[in-house]
Amino acid sequence: MAPFDGPALAAASLRVKQINAKGGVSGRPLVIKTCDTQGNKPSIAKACALKLLGQGANIMFTTCDVDYAAPVVQETINRGVLAVAPCIGTDQMGPKRFGANGKLAFSFGNVAQDEGSAMADFAWKKGWRKAAIATDAVIVYFKNVTAAFQARWKQLGGQVVAQETYHDPTFGGSDVQNAISRLNNDTADVIVTSTAGAFGALSTIMTGLRSLGNDTPVLNSWAGDGTYWLPKDPKVTNYWFVTFASAFGNDPNPAVNKLAKQVKAGTGGFITGPAAIDGVVTAIKRAGGSTNGAALAAQMEKFKKVPTLSGLVSFSAKLHTVYGRQYRVIQIQNNIPRVVGTITAKVVPHI
Numbered sequence: 001m002a003p004f005d006g007p008a009l010a011a012a013s014l015r016v017k018q019i020n021a022k023g024g025v026s027g028r029p030l031v032i033k034t035c036d037t038q039g040n041k042p043s044i045a046k047a048c049a050l051k052l053l054g055q056g057a058n059i060m061f062t063t064c065d066v067d068y069a070a071p072v073v074q075e076t077i078n079r080g081v082l083a084v085a086p087c088i089g090t091d092q093m094g095p096k097r098f099g100a101n102g103k104l105a106f107s108f109g110n111v112a113q114d115e116g117s118a119m120a121d122f123a124w125k126k127g128w129r130k131a132a133i134a135t136d137a138v139i140v141y142f143k144n145v146t147a148a149f150q151a152r153w154k155q156l157g158g159q160v161v162a163q164e165t166y167h168d169p170t171f172g173g174s175d176v177q178n179a180i181s182r183l184n185n186d187t188a189d190v191i192v193t194s195t196a197g198a199f200g201a202l203s204t205i206m207t208g209l210r211s212l213g214n215d216t217p218v219l220n221s222w223a224g225d226g227t228y229w230l231p232k233d234p235k236v237t238n239y240w241f242v243t244f245a246s247a248f249g250n251d252p253n254p255a256v257n258k259l260a261k262q263v264k265a266g267t268g269g270f271i272t273g274p275a276a277i278d279g280v281v282t283a284i285k286r287a288g289g290s291t292n293g294a295a296l297a298a299q300m301e302k303f304k305k306v307p308t309l310s311g312l313v314s315f316s317a318k319l320h321t322v323y324g325r326q327y328r329v330i331q332i333q334n335n336i337p338r339v340v341g342t343i344t345a346k347v348v349p350h351i
Contacts, residue, residue: 008086010263012273026289040068049075058291077101082293086272094320108276111321116148118345128189132162136195138171145194151349162186169200180208194221197229225267235335242327243268275310
């Protein structure tokens with residue numbers, strides 16, 4: 001998770017310095033303490049949580065995958081402390097997974113239902129009408145994004161011409177090549193997936209399709225952000241993804257570009273670190289300076305278009321992960337990324 005967690009933490013640390021330089025929050029400075037979970041090993045993650053809670057942590061930040069974060073989240077919310085993930089992208093960061101105490105769990109990532117829906121809206125605007133959906137089945141977020149795309153795609157009147165499933169090599173998968181062969185035989189206007197370059201399948205999919213002479217557009221979620229995974233030959237072309245912000249110095253917001261340069265961001269997810277800080281600060285102020293978990297959670301459930309560096313943030317009693325945020329749409333052509341527009345989901349479909 002380092003490509004996602006590291007930049008978010010670095011950017012959050014810079015945001016904390018900026019806030020403290022102006023007097024902190026209600027006269028109190030923000031302090032970030034960290035503990036290494038050593039590859040998100042459950043026993044070590046739990047020990048880290050207990051260590052930080054024992055040191056008086058008021059709020060716990062977690063890694064950006066809900067399965068990896070679960071041991072930390074559980075220990076935190078069981079003690080009445082607010083648990084915040086900068087960029088978990090599922091609706092499971094809340095009561096859906098963690099029961100009643102899940103009221104204390106939130107994420108400043110984009111909920112997969114919203115993200116998949118935005119991807120469908122973008123694909124429709126591009127004039128694509130026939131989609132092949134390739135689902136990476138290794139984590140919930142990936143599966144939820146493609147399910148949400150499909151739900152919104154059908155609402156729009158789009159056609160699903162094929163559905164494939166594959167598993168990343170990082171998680172022991174060995175079926176990526178089979179999926180590529182089947183996708184190559186489909187007559188789609190766009191191939192839609194959600195997978196991370198860090199997990200091994202994405203570069204194989206892009207190289208495999210292009211080596212076969214298949215130039216069908218590939219549309220991915222934020223997971224496929226970044227250039228760190230790009231193969232040199234053949235270069236990646238006709239590849240699109242939605243993301244929080246551009247990490248490449250060409251974001252519409254100058255403040256985002258400045259921060260991306262400072263933290264040497266690899267993906268747009270870096271902006272979720274400051275967004276989480278901004279959101280927590282707003283909740284503390286609205287709670288009258290309290291850092292009590294229940295008090296903060298009550299305020300965050302009421303967030304409706306709260307301004308953060310990442311854009312406007314909304315939560316609800318049901319959704320503790322952000323919906324309604326404006327996405328950047330980035331195209332990579334000949335291994336060069338550029339922002340080609342923005343998109344905001346019109347609906348959050350049920351999946």
